[in-house]
Amino acid sequence: MxxxxxxxxxxxxxxxxxxxxxxxxxxxxxxxxxxxxxxxxxxxxxxxxxxxxxxxxxxxxxxxxxxxxxxxxxxxxxxxxxxxxxxxxxxxxxxxxxxxxxxxxxxxxxxxxxxxxxxxxxxxxxxxxxxxxxxxxxxxxxxxxxxxxxxxxxxxxxxxxxxxxxxxxxxxxxxxxxxxxxxxxxxxxxxxxxxxxxxxxxxxxxxxxxxxxxxxxxxxxxxxxxxxxxxxxxxxxxxxxxxxxxRKATVLARLAGFGATADSHHITDPHPDGAGLSQAIAIALRQAGASPLDVDHVNAHATGTLKGDAIEAALLERLFGRHATVTAPKGTLGHTLGAAGAIEAALTVRAVAEQQVPPTANLDRPDFDLDFVTGTPRSQRIRLALTNSSGFGGQNTALAFTSS
The missing domain is CATH 3.40.47.10 (Thiolase/Chalcone synthase)
Incomplete structure (x- = not known):
């Protein structure tokens, strides 16, 4: 181990x-x-x-x-x-x-x-x-x-x-x-x-x-x-x-797991079944000593593209069903490319620290069967949260944060 x-x-x-x-x-x-x-x-x-x-x-x-x-x-x-x-x-x-x-x-x-x-x-x-x-x-x-x-x-x-x-x-x-x-x-x-x-x-x-x-x-x-x-x-x-x-510092969260993979599929398109991101999540959860059932919240990569969102949502449905809440900050902040994963990691830590999930802006007609947080924030117990990131070249990263 x-x-x-x-x-x-x-x-x-x-x-x-x-x-x-x-x-x-x-x-x-x-x-x-x-x-x-x-x-x-x-x-x-x-x-x-x-x-x-x-x-x-x-x-x-x-x-x-x-x-x-x-x-x-x-x-x-x-x-x-x-x-x-x-x-x-x-x-x-x-x-x-x-x-x-x-x-x-x-x-x-x-x-x-x-x-x-x-x-x-x-x-x-x-x-x-x-x-x-x-x-x-x-x-x-x-x-x-x-x-x-x-x-x-x-x-x-x-x-x-x-x-x-x-x-x-x-x-x-x-x-x-x-x-x-x-x-x-x-x-x-x-x-x-x-x-x-x-x-x-x-x-x-x-x-x-x-x-x-x-x-x-x-x-x-x-x-x-x-x-x-x-x-x-x-x-x-x-x-x-x-x-x-x-030094008696205040701890906001623990970084319990990190997974990184390559799709080796296409220079810009994600793997059609989300294989690389799925593997990155599995690595992060294994490091955290957790399973998909332990995940309370997911901060999704979700950029707003037709293909990318569909692939990520299908993966989240397979792994978590409606067990974990899902939010996507890019509805509010847009896509900041290389900064996006860091901004969303910081927001995931904030969600863990405050036990609160912000809503996804502009998610008026959800296209997938996930427990999306929309409209207003949701207070909930967050013991373990994931944040996902993907990019051109088939890059995938998953970070797992826990409350202790």
Whole structure:
């Protein structure tokens, strides 16, 4: 038998279209309030519904030099990390830096910076010497480590839309192995750029424009037709349980299981019977010493696409029937790609900590036979909760959180 996971969560930080801060995002979810708004990116593009962070003033929240020298996806992560550390009551000036890891996920990294600098080059202007440090995926954990005096393992994770969740799982493995005592783990994405929306539009992946943009993101709904692109970040403070106990930290949840698999089926489509995600869930539950009957709540990946939602829902029906409640935050927050798994992991921890499940926005006509939470929040006993993430390339990740 594998050793019992010893990683606990002691701090959360979220920046999303629901607001800057975990409380703001949580309240948006509890209200079932969609955040999508239509905004054109260029004069040539049709305005599309997108979910943007409404109140993140980088100049105010990030010091001048950092704001000038980093992409927005890094700046969102800085804010999330600051909140998570404050919530965990950790002072980077006082910790042992060699025992602190930073593991962050992203799908597209600084794509907006890359697009702007290519535009400069085409127009005959000089390209910024900071282009690569602002764009490269590994610069996010590197920048966080530099800001926070963390000299332990420093990793960037790129598993498409599962990146943030995978980063959390890898960080927990390092803590359980004794490689570090503390890890800042999560994901960040600021992908709302013309080239990204144009590419997803060509793939027929995005929700079509609607008279009411807020109604566009419809996870598991019979009227869904694609996902709504969003931006955001989440950082979790993970600690070894012994380390957390020694400093009398408040434990929000225990990360009891982590499973990661590949479909090996198609470059963009999920496996038709959800085989990879099913295996990831099985691994996470085995680590947690649990079975599907022990799962009280599932935070679903559910992006609002016809095929993806149907495959995930069929899998959840087979594994859990109506035994576990199901929610899908992307109805409110849109799809934040590499940040989605981290944001939803943080929200799952919040659900476990508060014993409450937020509703899925825009789920007016459920297309599947699951115990969806809709309309209003539901208070319930949550001993074990799962959060699922999948992505292009056949990536699958499942995280299991318990209340103790």
């Amino acid at each position: 594998p050793p019992t996971p010893q990683t606990v969560v002691t701090g959360l930080g979220i920046v999303s279209s629901g607001g800057t801060g975990t409380d703001a995002t949580w309240q948006s979810l509890l209200a079932g309030r969609p955040t999508a708004r239509a905004m054109p990116l260029t004069a040539e593009q049709t305005p599309l519904p997108t979910c943007r962070v409404p109140d993140h003033d980088s100049a105010r929240r990030v010091s001048g030099a950092w704001a000038r020298r980093t992409d927005r996806y890094s700046q969102l992560a800085f804010t999330a990390a600051d909140e998570a550390l404050a919530a965990a009551r950790l002072d980077p000036g006082c910790w042992e830096p060699t025992r602190v890891a930073v593991v962050m996920g992203t799908a597209l990294a600084g794509v907006a910076t890359l697009q702007s600098q290519i535009t400069h080059q085409i127009r005959g202007r000089k390209v910024s010497p900071l282009t690569i440090p602002m764009f490269a995926p590994n610069m996010l954990p590197g920048q966080l480590a530099l800001r926070l005096n963390a000299t332990g393992p420093n990793l960037a994770v790129a598993t498409a839309c599962a990146s943030g969740a995978t980063a959390i799982g890898i960080a927990a493995q390092m803590i359980d192995a004794g490689t570090c005592d503390i890890a800042l783990a999560g994901g960040s994405e600021a992908p709302i750029a013309p080239v990204v929306t144009a590419a997803f539009t060509r793939m027929n992946a995005l929700a079509a424009p609607r008279a009411d943009p807020g109604a566009a993101s419809r996870p598991f709904d019979a009227d869904r037709d694609g996902f709504v692109l969003g931006e955001g970040a989440a950082v979790l403070v993970l600690e070894h349980s012994v380390h957390a106990a020694a």
